[in-house]
Amino acid sequence: MSVDLHNLTAAVYLGASVLATLGLSLRRPALSRAAVAALGVGAVAHALAFFESRAFALPPRGAGLSGAVDLAAWLGTLVFLGLVRRARLHALAALVAPAAFLGVFFGAFGPDPEAVRARATGPPWAHAHVLLASAGFALLAVAGFAGVLYLAQHRRLKRKTRLGGRAILPPLEALDRVNAFTISVGFLLLSLALVTGVLWTHATAGVVWPRSPHANAALVAWGVYALLVGARFLARQGAAQAARTAVAGFAVLVVAVAGVGLWP
Amino acid sequence: MTLLLLGMNHRTAPLALREHYAVDDVRPPLGKLVDRDVVAEAVLLSTCNRVEALVWTRRPDVARLRLRSFFERELARGAPPDCGVTVAEALYELEGSEAVRHVFRVAASIDSMVVGEPQILGQVKEAYRAALEAGACGSTLTRLYQHAFAAAKRVRSETHIAQRPVSVARVAAELAAEIFETFEDKTALLVGAGEMVELALERMREAGLARVRIANRTRARAEALASRFDGTAHGLDELPALLAGSDVVLTCIAGHEPILRREHVEHALRERRQRPLLVIDLGVPRNVDARVQALDGVYLHDVDDLGQVAEANAEERRREKVRAEAIVLEEAQRFDGWLAALAAVPTIRDLRDRAERIRAREVERALGRLDATPAQREAVEALTRSLVNKLLHAPVARLRAQEDREQGLATLEAARALFALDEGDGEPEPPADGGD
Numbered sequence: 228m229s230v231d232l233h234n235l236t237a238a239v240y241l242g243a244s245v246l247a248t249l250g251l252s253l254r255r256p257a258l259s260r261a262a263v264a265a266l267g268v269g270a271v272a273h274a275l276a277f278f279e280s281r282a283f284a285l286p287p288r289g290a291g292l293s294g295a296v297d298l299a300a301w302l303g304t305l306v307f308l309g310l311v312r313r314a315r316l317h318a319l320a321a322l323v324a325p326a327a328f329l330g331v332f333f334g335a336f337g338p339d340p341e342a343v344r345a346r347a348t349g350p351p352w353a354h355a356h357v358l359l360a361s362a363g364f365a366l367l368a369v370a371g372f373a374g375v376l377y378l379a380q381h382r383r384l385k386r387k388t389r390l391g392g393r394a395i396l397p398p399l400e401a402l403d404r405v406n407a408f409t410i411s412v413g414f415l416l417l418s419l420a421l422v423t424g425v426l427w428t429h430a431t432a433g434v435v436w437p438r439s440p441h442a443n444a445a446l447v448a449w450g451v452y453a454l455l456v457g458a459r460f461l462a463r464q465g466a467a468q469a470a471r472t473a474v475a476g477f478a479v480l481v482v483a484v485a486g487v488g489l490w491p
Numbered sequence: 492m493t494l495l496l497l498g499m500n501h502r503t504a505p506l507a508l509r510e511h512y513a514v515d516d517v518r519p520p521l522g523k524l525v526d527r528d529v530v531a532e533a534v535l536l537s538t539c540n541r542v543e544a545l546v547w548t549r550r551p552d553v554a555r556l557r558l559r560s561f562f563e564r565e566l567a568r569g570a571p572p573d574c575g576v577t578v579a580e581a582l583y584e585l586e587g588s589e590a591v592r593h594v595f596r597v598a599a600s601i602d603s604m605v606v607g608e609p610q611i612l613g614q615v616k617e618a619y620r621a622a623l624e625a626g627a628c629g630s631t632l633t634r635l636y637q638h639a640f641a642a643a644k645r646v647r648s649e650t651h652i653a654q655r656p657v658s659v660a661r662v663a664a665e666l667a668a669e670i671f672e673t674f675e676d677k678t679a680l681l682v683g684a685g686e687m688v689e690l691a692l693e694r695m696r697e698a699g700l701a702r703v704r705i706a707n708r709t710r711a712r713a714e715a716l717a718s719r720f721d722g723t724a725h726g727l728d729e730l731p732a733l734l735a736g737s738d739v740v741l742t743c744i745a746g747h748e749p750i751l752r753r754e755h756v757e758h759a760l761r762e763r764r765q766r767p768l769l770v771i772d773l774g775v776p777r778n779v780d781a782r783v784q785a786l787d788g789v790y791l792h793d794v795d796d797l798g799q800v801a802e803a804n805a806e807e808r809r810r811e812k813v814r815a816e817a818i819v820l821e822e823a824q825r826f827d828g829w830l831a832a833l834a835a836v837p838t839i840r841d842l843r844d845r846a847e848r849i850r851a852r853e854v855e856r857a858l859g860r861l862d863a864t865p866a867q868r869e870a871v872e873a874l875t876r877s878l879v880n881k882l883l884h885a886p887v888a889r890l891r892a893q894e895d896r897e898q899g900l901a902t903l904e905a906a907r908a909l910f911a912l913d914e915g916d917g918e919p920e921p922p923a924d925g926g927d
Contacts, residue, residue, distance in 0.1 A: 398669060463764045
């Protein structure tokens with residue numbers, strides 16, 4: 228049943244991706260709005276799939292990388308759905324929906340949940356770490372996507388191409404606001420994930436820092452985001468520059484956390 | 492005589508070239524254009540989107556050369572800029588009916604960059620008034636512009652072009668929506684206090700703009716506008732200081748030098764922590780240093796860019812435009828008819844003169860053979876006059892009633908040939924006794 232729900236979730240996210248891409252390329256806001264609605268349906272199916280597979284039970288299913296990515300996909304979708312209620316951000320679905328689909332797809336190919344359960348011990352830090360890391364990752368992913376759209380809109384306005392008619396991309400101001408919110412909250416969650424990760428490894432292995440590639444890469448990513456947040460909020464970085472760094476920061480995060488986890 | 496129009500507009504010339512030929516006061520150059528020999532009347536229109544000279548001339552070939560030289564000598568400021576289009580490529584020439592139709596289309600805002608925008612009619616009226624004041628506009632161009640204004644009025648009242656105006660202000664609001672989520676917490680700085688600024692202000696206020704600052708050379712005009720829109724009035728010297736607190740800057744002020752320089756905007760961006768700044772420059776010549784566009788947080792748009800936005804909205808106005816074109820054509824043909832009738836005046840005069848000469852000669856000849864009393868002579872005179880008038884009534888009425896200029900000229904030529912009007916006084920003598 229849970230496999231079926233996961234498949235259904237993936238299919239709905241894929242449908243949302245197609246709708247959102249068509250909406251953006253054909254300049255049809257109605258299609259983008261339909262994509263957002265489909266994402267909402269997908270998020271509900273995704274939640275049911277998690278409950279079905281006892282993913283929220285301890286120890287968490289998300290303790291493995293694939294499970295964490297799956298969880299991040301769901302959380303990212305929820306963050307986006309929350310943001311789109313407050314601003315004209317429908318076009319952002321063209322990036323969020325494919326990412327959500329890939330997250331679910333990746334989760335389906337992850338290790339056996341039973342094996343993960345056997346490996347993941349030492350609650351409650353494990354559970355908190357996984358949830359915080361996934362949520363932080365999801366928020367920083369949304370920041371990166373908002374950055375991509377900001378740069379696209381910025382470039383279009385600077386080059387003065389296809390001006391006028393229906394405004395399909397979100398206004399720069401809304402994208403910048405999303406960026407500021409997701410970067411700050413995402414960084415906070417990432418910091419807490421780092422702390423809970425330390426507590427987890429201390430509880431299970433008796434060491435503060437495990438010196439694993441995953442832990443080292445996560446620390447590097449945290450450092451990058453610390454610089455990024457400092458530049459954004461202390462050094463008066465411009466909105467376009469903030470968008471560029473959000474995209475670059477997310478690339479580093481993907482390589483550092485997900486990439487390292489995929490290596491043998 | 493014929494009408495000849497020479498000009499450039501937003502479709503043929505980029506802004507850099509148009510601003511090179513734009514003039515603030517058209518009266519001095521007009522005074523130099525009109526003379527007795529070649530250019531009888533002239534009107535010069537200089538707006539953001541076009542520079543056009545319309546003349547009523549006896550010698551179109553000479554006038555054509557005169558107009559080109561006029562653009563180069565009287566309107567140009569130094570050497571033309573290198574902008575990929577030469578002056579020769581940018582200039583278009585229209586003659587006769589085509590020129591008439593063009594003037595009507597311009598006045599009716601069909602030829603505008605932003606079709607249906609209301610400002611152009613006022614600008615055409617202003618150009619006409621200036622030509623009158625300069626003594627360059629006579630009866631023909633007066634009649635032409637009266638027809639053009641009437642046509643524009645019909646277009647505005649009989650189509651929806653004016654009811655759904657895609658004004659510069661609306662275009663500016665569309666651009667602002669690409670950058671800002673809402674106007675409700677934004678401040679606009681408007682530089683200038685003309686009609687364009689006023690319309691933009693109305694539109695922005697409708698969109699919920701929070702605060703308005705108006706800067707102008709003449710502070711009193713800025714104050715008048717500011718009081719209407721609950722804003723604050725400033726002098727141009729305060730511009731650099733005002734920039735930092737403004738989110739939208741709209742400039743439309745006369746002057747040959749930019750009033751907003753790159754360093755002003757750079758400083759303002761630092762002050763406003765790099766928050767985006769939308770700058771709309773409606774001035775021709777431009778009011779804002781073009782290098783401002785290179786700054787990361789600044790989105791600068793000039794009149795040509797706004798045209799691009801307007802073009803994107805063209806589809807929804809196509810039907811209205813077709814209806815407006817039909818009205819313009821009808822009114823232009825009406826004027827053409829008047830012009831044709833004007834051309835018929837010498838022919839009608841010649842025809843009447845000739846008929847009168849024949850009548851007088853024949854009456855003299857006939858009365859010479861008779862011993863008529865004064866009363867009889869008077870009766871014969873009246874009879875022959877009546878005959879001539881009745882015979883000429885139909886042809887004269889037809890000559891006057893020509894609506895199509897081309898057809899009218901052909902009819903005039905036929906009339907002159909049929910009645911041998913160009914053969915001087917040596918008209919063939921009709922047989923003294925009549926008959927075949």
